[in-house]
Amino acid sequence: MSEPLLRVAGLVKAFPGLTALDRVDLDVHSGEIVAIVGHNGSGKSTLMKILAGVYTADAGSVQTAPGTELHFIHQDLALVDQLSAAENLALRRGEGATALAPYRSREVQDRARELVSRFGPPFDVTCPLHRLTPAQRAVVAISRAMDGWTHSRNVLFLDEPTESLHRTEVEVLFEAVRRLAAEGAGIVFVSHRLDEVRSLAHRIVGLRDGRKVADRPVAEMDEGHLIEIVTGVEKMDAAERTPRTHGEIALRVRGLSGASVESLDLEVRAGEIVGIAGTLGSGREAVPSLLYGATDAAASAFTIDGSDYPRRSPAQSLRRGMTFAPADRGRLAVVRDMTARENFTLPHLARTTAAFAPVPGGERAETAVAFAACDVRPARTEQRISLFSGGNQQKIVMAKSMHHRPTVLLLDEPTQGVDVGAKAAIYTAIERGAAGGTAVLVASSDAKELAGLCDRVIVMRDGVVGAELSADDLTERRLVAEAYGLP
């Protein structure tokens, strides 16, 4: 085989408390489509970011063949939606002295038409991008990445490019990618849709916990292999769970629709831990926020502890004993500029104290007790919350959400970006909450977490319930298979 276009050797990248990449090798040859698969936190994004120059590697080398350039298309495509395809394609031209030269619309449009027509049926290049289909937008992004290539021996990276695409549109994009590879480019394709990976890639590279665990032609990989790469589990074995006693139905929902979720029915009993699984975009990530009333949702029936709850809002949910710990900690779950104590008591102050009455003197002591119970370190209630580690911030969020024993606790990615020690503390807190009679709902992309923690898991697929697993069926492997829609 000829020399590769891109050769990555022994790449290492460590973040505090985490080795994101551990001696990873990767070769990309001309005309080859390589798929990188792996679970969240496997190192896919870190690898891409090092190659794109966002991060610097701690060790290892990246070599390209003479004249080969690396081009990147990120998940959000980085296009200007208000401009037309032609204008987007012309954005990067005319730098330096020519920036003030007159803009030749006719010429720019002709060039744009020529570029996009290489990838399939032509469309109106003068129409603002937000009126195009997602697939057409993806074609614009690819065209732009390729504009100005003097030869085809370059490497194009696509990060989850099919995320926003409808299933029927995916093929348009894939056709474009195949054509590009046929012309001699190297393609690196990051995706978690395993069925797509199998239909597009020539070679599959698997990453897990920062290490390369597989690098084989696609023909040698069956679905079992793929799941094994993602989960690291070879055999089906049920995680050890202690059976919990459940009480009355605490949360009952019929026909919940909103965001990417369509007509979801759900029941959670007091003391039960129910999981929501699914890939990104399946509706999994929307469920807690829809239930909490943070996102607009319709439902034909919605009861908490048997009483109707028709018009939902975060304030109302809190009043009825339903709390929510969102996934995006920095943006949604904490107020970074306030102290740990202020964050902890923020949702509870209204319940205990009138708006203009003095905040009770016992606030610090109350916070300290709750922090001790959740093992927050350091136990400094007056420290700004942004100065705590991610794991301890999450413990504070958990303590906040579980204060005053909520009837229903909604969690979205409760252990995202936290270290192993904090994970254990968070699981303990969740289990303690359930034992105390709280109905817990956990949405998570971590199949292992769901299999170990939950009594029952609902697997979302394309906005609806794809499967429901419990007892001996509830294994990490089954969860992944159901989420990816593999038999």
Place this chain on the structure above:
Amino acid sequence: MSITRADVAHALSFRNISALYIFAILFIVFSLWIPEKFLQPGVWRSLLDAEALTGIAALAALIPLTAGALNLAIGAQVGFCAILSAFLLGKIQMPIALQLPAVIVVGGLIGLVTALVITRLKVEPIIATLGMSSILLAGMAWISNSQQILGLDPAYREIAAAQFAGITVPVWVLLAVAIVSWYVLERTPAGRRLYAVGFNPESARLAGIGVERLQLGSLVAGGALAALAGALLTSRLNAGDPTVGPSFLLPALTAVFLGSTQFKGGRFNVLGTIVAMYVLAVGIKGLQLAGSPRWVNDLFYGLSLLLAVALSQWDKTSRRSSAIGRVVDGLKRKPKTPAS
């Protein structure tokens, strides 16, 4: 919790109380430069009184700003309410006991309208208040015909001129307003929620806080306070002067921003605002006594505002986020980082 040496060192550090160090420097410089003018008790008493209205205006700007609403109309609000006060007294002959509450109610309504533009029409606070400012200036010109309103009830003058314990009424009013504002912002759930809304509205909403209601309340309260400052201004001048009010904008905002770098590590706060306001006033007074021309005022406030914001950015680069930083960031378009 015991107080450690590090706590004391931090409390006394330049970064925590820079305004007090600047005050000390200003005091020494002017005491040496123009001792015969600067070190007169009369100068200090008149300074305390003269700046009290700026202080009330600054607090009127501070309260909505804690909830994230930068109010560029604060000067126009003070000016409009001052003219309205003179109009009600001089042209309509309204009794003082009615006029004062009427002006404060109108001030609150101005705040309410601004708030509705921000929360219902979804106009950014900086644009909404810029627009309101222009509208109020037009209203001032209309009511006053762009001329001074004279011939007010001399009894009205007594309000701003009266003294208790050697201190004039505006200073007492400032003190009362400052104590109430401090209590609400620092000691009540309402204050905690205002800060949460200003820092992170999305997170505040998920914590069950009525973000829009709080912004509305803070703008109404700020409007009422601006009206109070306006009414006192008319009392002090014993006339309605359409040119005075708008000049409150820069000193008030400079005091609030410089104040946010004091005591509370980047949080807009009452004590910092009052201290910063008087330190700035001492600087201005010294320069005036030393014989500098009037335009030096604008220069001084402009430079101080830039310095205050720069100071907070410097804080941020040293990993301390700040209130001003967020307002500045809010004005910039944040680039979207692609999710991975």
